[in-house]
Amino acid sequence: MRGLICGPKLAACGIVLSMWGVIMLGMLGIFFTTHSAVLIEDVPLKDEDLTPDPNPPQRIYELYNKVGYNCFIAAAIYILFGAFSCCQMKLNKQKEYLVH
Amino acid sequence: MLARPRSRGVSEATVKMCSLLRGEEMCLAQLFLQSGSAYDCISELGELGLVEFRDLNPNVNSFQRKHVNEIKKCEEMERILGYLLREIKKADISLPDRDVNPVTPLPKHVITIMEQLQRLEVELGEVTRNKEKLQKNLLELTEYTHMLRITRSFVQRSAEREHLEAQYEEFPFLEKDAMMDYSSMQRLGAKLGFISGLIQRVKIEAFERMLWRVCKGYTILSYAEVEEYLEDPDTGEPMQSVVFLISYWGDQIGQKVKKICDCYHCHLYPYPSSNEERNDVVEGLRTRIQDLHTVLHRTEDYLKQVLIKASESVYTWVIQVKKMKAIYYILNQCSFDVTNKCLIAEVWCPVNDIPTLRRALEEGSRKSGATVPSFVNRLPTTDTPPTLIRTNKFTSGFQNIVDAYGVGTYREVNPAPFTIITFPFLFAVMFGDLGHGAIMFLSAAWMVLYENNRKLKNTRNEIWNTFFEGRYIILMMGLFSIYTGLIYNDCFSKSLNIFGSGWSVRAMFENNVWDSSVISGNGVLTLDPNITGVFKGPYPLGIDPIWNLASNRLTFLNSYKMKMSVILGIIHMSFGVVLSTFNHLHFRKKYNLYLVFLPELLFMLCLFGYLVFMILYKWLFFTVKDSRHAPSILIQFINMFLMQSDTMQPLYPGQAGLQVFLLVIALLSVPVLLLGKPVYLYWLQNGSHRLGMYRGYERVRRNSEEELYLMRAHDMEEGSSLSDFSTSGEHNTEEFNFADEFLHQAIHTIEYCLGCVSNTASYLRLWALSLAHAQLSEVLWAMVMRIGLRMDTSLGVLFLVPVFGLFAVLTVSILLVMEGLSAFLHALRLHWVEFQNKFYSGTGVKFCPFSFSLLPSSFEHDGLL
Numbered sequence: 001m002r003g004l005i006c007g008p009k010l011a012a013c014g015i016v017l018s019m020w021g022v023i024m025l026g027m028l029g030i031f032f033t034t035h036s037a038v039l040i041e042d043v044p045l046k047d048e049d050l051t052p053d054p055n056p057p058q059r060i061y062e063l064y065n066k067v068g069y070n071c072f073i074a075a076a077i078y079i080l081f082g083a084f085s086c087c088q089m090k091l092n093k094q095k096e097y098l099v100h
Numbered sequence: 101m102l103a104r105p106r107s108r109g110v111s112e113a114t115v116k117m118c119s120l121l122r123g124e125e126m127c128l129a130q131l132f133l134q135s136g137s138a139y140d141c142i143s144e145l146g147e148l149g150l151v152e153f154r155d156l157n158p159n160v161n162s163f164q165r166k167h168v169n170e171i172k173k174c175e176e177m178e179r180i181l182g183y184l185l186r187e188i189k190k191a192d193i194s195l196p197d198r199d200v201n202p203v204t205p206l207p208k209h210v211i212t213i214m215e216q217l218q219r220l221e222v223e224l225g226e227v228t229r230n231k232e233k234l235q236k237n238l239l240e241l242t243e244y245t246h247m248l249r250i251t252r253s254f255v256q257r258s259a260e261r262e263h264l265e266a267q268y269e270e271f272p273f274l275e276k277d278a279m280m281d282y283s284s285m286q287r288l289g290a291k292l293g294f295i296s297g298l299i300q301r302v303k304i305e306a307f308e309r310m311l312w313r314v315c316k317g318y319t320i321l322s323y324a325e326v327e328e329y330l331e332d333p334d335t336g337e338p339m340q341s342v343v344f345l346i347s348y349w350g351d352q353i354g355q356k357v358k359k360i361c362d363c364y365h366c367h368l369y370p371y372p373s374s375n376e377e378r379n380d381v382v383e384g385l386r387t388r389i390q391d392l393h394t395v396l397h398r399t400e401d402y403l404k405q406v407l408i409k410a411s412e413s414v415y416t417w418v419i420q421v422k423k424m425k426a427i428y429y430i431l432n433q434c435s436f437d438v439t440n441k442c443l444i445a446e447v448w449c450p451v452n453d454i455p456t457l458r459r460a461l462e463e464g465s466r467k468s469g470a471t472v473p474s475f476v477n478r479l480p481t482t483d484t485p486p487t488l489i490r491t492n493k494f495t496s497g498f499q500n501i502v503d504a505y506g507v508g509t510y511r512e513v514n515p516a517p518f519t520i521i522t523f524p525f526l527f528a529v530m531f532g533d534l535g536h537g538a539i540m541f542l543s544a545a546w547m548v549l550y551e552n553n554r555k556l557k558n559t560r561n562e563i564w565n566t567f568f569e570g571r572y573i574i575l576m577m578g579l580f581s582i583y584t585g586l587i588y589n590d591c592f593s594k595s596l597n598i599f600g601s602g603w604s605v606r607a608m609f610e611n612n613v614w615d616s617s618v619i620s621g622n623g624v625l626t627l628d629p630n631i632t633g634v635f636k637g638p639y640p641l642g643i644d645p646i647w648n649l650a651s652n653r654l655t656f657l658n659s660y661k662m663k664m665s666v667i668l669g670i671i672h673m674s675f676g677v678v679l680s681t682f683n684h685l686h687f688r689k690k691y692n693l694y695l696v697f698l699p700e701l702l703f704m705l706c707l708f709g710y711l712v713f714m715i716l717y718k719w720l721f722f723t724v725k726d727s728r729h730a731p732s733i734l735i736q737f738i739n740m741f742l743m744q745s746d747t748m749q750p751l752y753p754g755q756a757g758l759q760v761f762l763l764v765i766a767l768l769s770v771p772v773l774l775l776g777k778p779v780y781l782y783w784l785q786n787g788s789h790r791l792g793m794y795r796g797y798e799r800v801r802r803n804s805e806e807e808l809y810l811m812r813a814h815d816m817e818e819g820s821s822l823s824d825f826s827t828s829g830e831h832n833t834e835e836f837n838f839a840d841e842f843l844h845q846a847i848h849t850i851e852y853c854l855g856c857v858s859n860t861a862s863y864l865r866l867w868a869l870s871l872a873h874a875q876l877s878e879v880l881w882a883m884v885m886r887i888g889l890r891m892d893t894s895l896g897v898l899f900l901v902p903v904f905g906l907f908a909v910l911t912v913s914i915l916l917v918m919e920g921l922s923a924f925l926h927a928l929r930l931h932w933v934e935f936q937n938k939f940y941s942g943t944g945v946k947f948c949p950f951s952f953s954l955l956p957s958s959f960e961h962d963g964l965l
Contacts, residue, residue: 074900
């Protein structure tokens with residue numbers, strides 16, 4: 001069977017992990033781009049960012065947006081990973097139905 | 101002999117309603133089975149799984165029982181079936197679908213099954229033996245071929261030697277020791293002989309040395325290693341061999357050499373004397389090996405055919421034999437009546453199932469074609485019946501965790517229906533995270549949706565089976581955890597701001613309390629709710645999300661969670677005490693209500709119920725403005741016991757008087773609890789002489805056995821035994837009973853009163869575990885996820901992918917599995933100890949009906965099925 005790399009259990013774990021990753025990273029991305037205050041500690045602040053800003057929240061907002069886009073890209077990578085796991089699962093199911 | 105239908109109908113209706121609360125009403129019944137139809141009747145009962153048989157011959161050895169021969173036959177069949185299953189498993193044949201449920205074979209059909217099995221065993225044995233012989237033959241021939249091939253190379257060498265020796269025929273080897281005893285005539289007349297064969301590689305040096313020492317140079321040994329691993333014909337294991345060729349002079353040397361070869365377990369093969377003979381032998385060997393291969397293939401195919409044919413019906417046979425053996429086992433437990441024509445069996449049967457039992461007996465009698473039907477007869481008894489609680493797939497999990505502590509006494513209140521809600525709730529209080537609860541709920545939902553999938557149901561993995569059996573419990577736990585996660589406002593350690601926070605930082609600036617100099621000058625600032633606009637009102641559902649950003653979050657949450665734990669604990673324990681009234685009322689011990697339940701409840705509520713009242717009062721009536729002067733509840737509570745009320749500011753007016761009143765009530769209820777019941781029972785015994793005689797007169801009047809049976813059965817249902825009111829009042833036994841009763845009650849009082857304090861404190865584990873879970877969750881986020889999110893570099897985004905994978909794995913393994921099991925265990929302990937010791941005795945025996953589907957199978961245990 002060409003292309004069969006993982007067994008059925010590993011493929012199932014991959015599917016579950018990527019579903020969780022897509023949902024959670026997607027929501028994290030949304031919360032970062034809407035500048036949620038609870039996530040302030042997860043934004044990469046440097047000391048100069050805390051000095052008074054002529055345009056008060058914009059710098060912080062830009063940082064928020066950057067992390068948000070990072071999360072979206074990671075969610076997209078997890079979609080690919082999920083598709084790969086689905087393929088492996090289908091190949092495994094095909095192998096099961098072959099006569100042995 | 102049978103009870104009157106009218107009264108039974110009424111009791112039936114009430115009993116049917118409280119099956120999960122209390123357990124079924126059971127009765128002891130006698131089955132009168134005709135000898136001819138006993139087998140079929142018991143088979144019908146086994147299919148239905150209605151009744152539990154009692155052993156009427158407990159003192160009889162299992163070898164002296166009546167049907168021991170039939171059981172031996174069954175075990176013989178099981179042995180053959182085990183052999184068959186092992187062979188089938190070795191040949192890697194898969195067994196067909198296992199949904200069939202064959203009926204029990206009649207005794208006359210048993211012989212056919214037995215014959216079939218024996219024939220199969222003999223055939224299989226023969227074929228297997230033949231196959232082994234053929235394989236051994238094949239291996240020997242293979243060795244012979246190798247030997248011939250390798251000794252061909254020796255031939256050239258020894259041909260040279262022959263030439264050399266031909267010259268010196270009169271004189272043996274020059275290397276030989278001249279001081280030999282052999283006469284030269286013997287040497288001259290000796291012929292050259294060859295012995296060839298194979299020997300294990302590890303033995304070749306010793307072999308060579310032995311040959312040289314014994315034969316003193318009259319032999320020449322040449323050997324070469326076989327490159328590939330050959331299989332030993334005797335053991336079938338691969339080994340490395342060496343081909344050797346010994347040339348010798350003289351018969352006696354030949355004998356010695358042969359003996360040495362025997363000692364070293366060599367495989368000897370005849371050596372061809374000339375090249376033509378060698379080629380002929382090689383050709384012959386080749387054809388023989390080919391033939392053997394074909395024959396072996398055919399034999400293996402035939403074996404596989406036999407096994408496949410057997411595998412189609414082996415499962416049916418296994419079940420049939422199992423059922424038969426079970427029936428004979430039950431038949432052994434019955435006894436014969438006086439006429440020796442009828443079997444008597446005693447069974448425990450739920451009262452509601454007696455009509456079904458009758459119908460089953462009729463069916464069995466009809467199937468066996470008996471003329472006289474078998475029938476049922478209810479027996480009155482003073483033995484305690486086993487407890488049966490009917491559950492469905494949802495309630496069975498919760499009933500199992502209650503039964504794990506102790507099966508309920510007959511007709512006692514069952515804590516399981518309340519556990520369905522309180523157990524997941526207490527778990528959720530300790531687990532309290534929306535995200536983790538959602539994952540738990542989804543995984544349990546997957547198990548529930550796929551519960552009819554055969555592969556999931558029939559795995560042998562013990563740990564998986566445990567989780568699968570408890571899938572409904574996990575489902576409820578996950579659901580309740582989502583709710584408490586909303587209340588604690590905790591989702592993977594982050595709070596959700598759904599409604600908008602009730603605190604406003606802007607108001608601190610608007611009121612000129614803070615300005616930029618204050619902010620740059622201080623590391624930590626405090627939001628003061630006394631200033632207008634800062635605190636706009638409580639968050640509608642749960643904890644305000646701003647607490648997630650506060651540095652004094654734990655101080656606030658600790659106070660909240662500790663008070664909540666105490667409140668939940670007192671409610672849970674009071675509920676347990678209230679449940680004991682059900683038992684008191686059912687067992688017709690009304691005096692327990694006034695002498696045990698009332699003092700217990702008063703003690704608990706006057707002391708700890710008052711604590712709950714103080715907590716709630718302080719929460720409701722003390723506002724932000726009074727927060728600096730609010731009295732500490734713990735100090736107030738301690739002062740209540742020390743009766744010092746003047747040092748502190750009271751919580752509410754009239755507190756001192758009320759506290760004294762409550763304390764007096766609580767203290768008075770202790771002696772009532774200690775002495776009330778024993779004194780009352782003692783007074784009842786002494787003053788009951790007249791009562792007893794009155795009952796005896798009544799008994800004499802009702803001389804119909806039926807009414808006597810009814811009265812006794814009625815009493816048995818109510819749980820009071822006649823001995824309570826016996827007229828044979830030996831004062832010795834009564835005195836003894838009083839001391840016993842008093843001791844029992846004293847222990848109960850001490851346990852209860854001290855237990856109130858310690859159990860209330862024990863509920864603080866609800867706070868402790870929820871704190872631990874929240875902190876672990878926060879640490880995991882801070883140490884794993886934050887690293888991934890804070891990555892600044894352009895490749896940082898790719899780093900987030902494995903970081904999230906690690907976060908997911910650690911969440912599942914640490915926070916879900918480890919913390920989940922921990923919270924499960926503590927919630928279970930709270931139920932088993934703190935809740936159930938208020939009302940549950942748990943000293944019953946579980947009802948195990950005779951049912952074919954519940955019988956264990958030794959084959960499944962060995963993994964053969």
